[in-house]
Amino acid sequence: MPYQRFIDAADDWITGRPGTVILAFVLVTAVFAAGLPAVSTESGTESFAEDVPEEAALEAVNEQFSAPFAADEGSTQLIQRGENVLSKRGLLRMLTVQERLADDPGMRVIRTESAARLVARELDPSASTLEEEIDAVERATPGQIRIAVRTLAAGDPRFAALLSDDFNPTAASASATIGIVTHEVPAGIDAETGQGSASPLESIQVEARYIADAAGGDVIVFGSGIIAVEFGTVIGDSLLIVVPAAVILIALFLAIAYRDLVDLLLGLTGLGMTIVWTFGFMGFAGIAFSQILIAVPPLLLAVGIDFGIHAINRYREERLTEADPERAMRTATDQLLVAFFIVTATTVIGFSSNLVSGLLPIREFGLVAAVGIIFTFFVFGVFLPALKLYTDALRDRYPIPTFSQTPIGSEGSRLGGLLSVGVIVARRIPVVFLLVALVASGGAGYYAAGIDTTFSQEQFLPPEETADFYDVLPEPFRPGDYTITATINYLEDTFESSEDDEVVVYVEAxxxxxxxxxxxxxxxxxxxxxxxxxxxxxxxxxxxxxxxxxxxxxxxxxxxxxxxxxxxxxxxxxxxxxxxxxxxxxxxxxxxxxxxxxxxxxxxxxxxxxxxxxxxxxxxxxxxxxxxxxAGATATGNIVVFKAISDIIFASAIVSLALALAGTAVFLLFVYWVLEGRASLGLANLAPIIVTVAFVGGSMRYLGFSLNAFTATVLAMTIGLGIDYSVHLTHRYIDERRLQPTVFDALSRSVYGTGGALLGSVLTTVFGIGVLVLSVFPAIGDFGMLTALSVVYAFLSSLLVLPAALVVWERLFGELQPPPVTNGDAGTTNS
Known part of the structure; x- marks a missing residue:
């Protein structure tokens, strides 16, 4: 076949020059490692709003009309609580904090506002500085303060707006107040919808926290700079928890799958190389690490270990009958490179379908995941086999301990019997079972059409209180205390706000x-x-x-x-x-x-x-x-923008799913036509994927999950990840069909030989991706849970639905070429 020359060339390098291959990959790793320092972080909702017309209108509104601060100014909120903020002591506390901030040159304070300043000026109209206002409050009696408060409440609407909803002008009391400090920020900041990434206010507001704390009292410093700092911390904390947990779980399953320390280290080396390549690519491409990209490392780890288990297990199978390691590896890679290529291509199609999304972060997720899967193919399809051969040669020369080199799931084993349930069903009622599976999938798909679509700021916020199990983690893995959500909730509950109960019409005429x-x-x-x-x-x-x-x-x-x-x-x-x-x-x-x-x-x-x-x-x-x-008018505002993004999320999910299905189907038809001259074999290969996608969608609705900025990629990803299992099993079946006398013998051999590796890979994938539930971001946890569920569905569909689909395919389209009858062969062909 024409493609064989490419595989032969790869085999020559892998088996003939393994040391050269290893050196080349190490050098490439060093190149990508140079891009790691360039990886930055980005968080919040504003990147999702790029290219959304309603957001463009809102930005135009913010730019053209007077905003809370000018383009070269930044604002910090001082939230005072824990006492009657209109008492003499409460007024002095706010004034003192504002004075200390104004006196610090590093704060670059232009002006300050607060209810305390308004009261002070009412007490002494000649007071024009914070120092004079403090003196005015210190000289005033409680009665004079109450009179000043009542006067302001009756005549100045700004006064009540700075006080909590429980403000009582008669008693001159309120449980909370907001002070505003305006800073000169030469770089400027934008008044956008989202919570924003790093801004010039970061260092100012972090230092302002220390100044406020030193002044005493319960005064919270809040603003876009604080949010940016905390979001960066949350992303770092999530990675620090998720990635090590994924590595530990994967290493555990690798130890069970490989049962050999050296092979375990080889697999972990390949995983590390894949991560370095992917993050290095992000650095060179200028792609910032956002919340949604937290899912990429576990995905690559899970898929990489899947490839690794297949590579090592297939090689071990060949070593049972072939004493020459180079010939055994050549035989293994002859099959695996084709299977890996099909899996990689279909997975890339699944991830790349997200490139049509109208939301930039989802497009970046699709790109990074697709590139990472390509890197995984090269690392585990070429580098790992070469490294395995090289280390096995070292074992022969040096006393390196070998624990086990037997494959997973041999024929006659209890595990092999459990995995062959689909073969038993395919032997007895293949047509009926396949029809039932497809009809059930249609029902699940129809039910899934009612999935809710949401987009809100809350999806990007860390929890107000972290789960108790985080407390048992040692440093530096234990996450810190996050104040963003609690502060936002406090502001919404305590102060009258119009941010979420207004819409804007932008008129251009x-x-x-x-x-x-x-x-x-x-x-x-x-x-x-x-x-x-x-x-x-x-x-x-x-x-x-x-x-x-x-x-x-x-x-x-x-x-x-x-x-x-x-x-x-x-x-x-x-x-x-x-x-x-x-x-x-x-x-x-x-x-x-x-x-x-x-x-x-x-x-x-x-x-x-x-x-x-x-x-x-x-x-x-x-x-x-x-x-x-x-005249031309556009509806905008936060509510309208978030709804527009929700609509784009839903449309992106549907379009991505359709493209992934169509692209995968076309590719499978083409690749099986090229490899086997039987394009229709791709239809049988696609059957378990259709079942999987339908049941994942139905499960999302049944379990109460919605399509949001994170879970919108799951359906298309299910195709990319799930196709792995059916492709490996189908490709193994093709090889076994030419060696076994009957369809069912070939299916049994395929399940016994590949099913064990599939089970090992599904466990590592499920737990490797499932660790995302440990992420500090709840939405990422939902993403991890759904992705893990989709992998389980894909595995079960491959073992249960695919055997029946292959039997039906053979009956409809004719058998694959059976083995020739030679002397002593008593086998007959029977489908």
């Missing part, structure tokens, strides 16, 4: 047109059910509400509006350029810039929505309202 403001206001009439109403109109904040509100404060402006308001509804409908000029020149300028750009080409409208409605309902209604605008 000439806002000086006479009808611009009227049409904007009419869009909010008779709003959808998910919108909060003020009478028959949506509760909104926009340039229209700025115009209406400022008329009450400025009679001259009110007269200007009245002259240009033809229907007397308080909304000007002509000479809008004059109205805008007046606002931009007035004290309302800053407020105006939050909803209208200075060039009058874009506007922002914020609608309040009901917090008890689903993202899907809110998003659909927000888009419906945006469609009411005569």
């Amino acid at each position: 000439p806002m000086e047109r006479n009808t611009a403001l009227e049409s904007m206001w009419r869009a909010g009439d008779n709003p959808p059910d998910t919108f909060v109403r003020d009478g028959r109109h949506a509760r909104e904040t926009s340039i229209v509400t700025i115009v209406r509100t400022y008329q009450e404060q400025d009679p001259e402006f009110a007269a200007l509006v009245a002259r240009n308001d033809r229907n007397a509804n308080g909304i000007p409908d002509r000479n809008l350029d004059e109205v805008y000029d007046y606002l931009f020149a007035s004290p309302a300028r800053d407020r105006t810039l939050e909803y209208l750009t200075e060039d009058r080409r874009s506007a922002r409208v914020v609608y309040a929505v009901k917090g008890d409605r689903t993202d899907a309902e809110v998003t659909a209604d927000a888009r419906a309202v945006a469609d009411r605008y005569r």
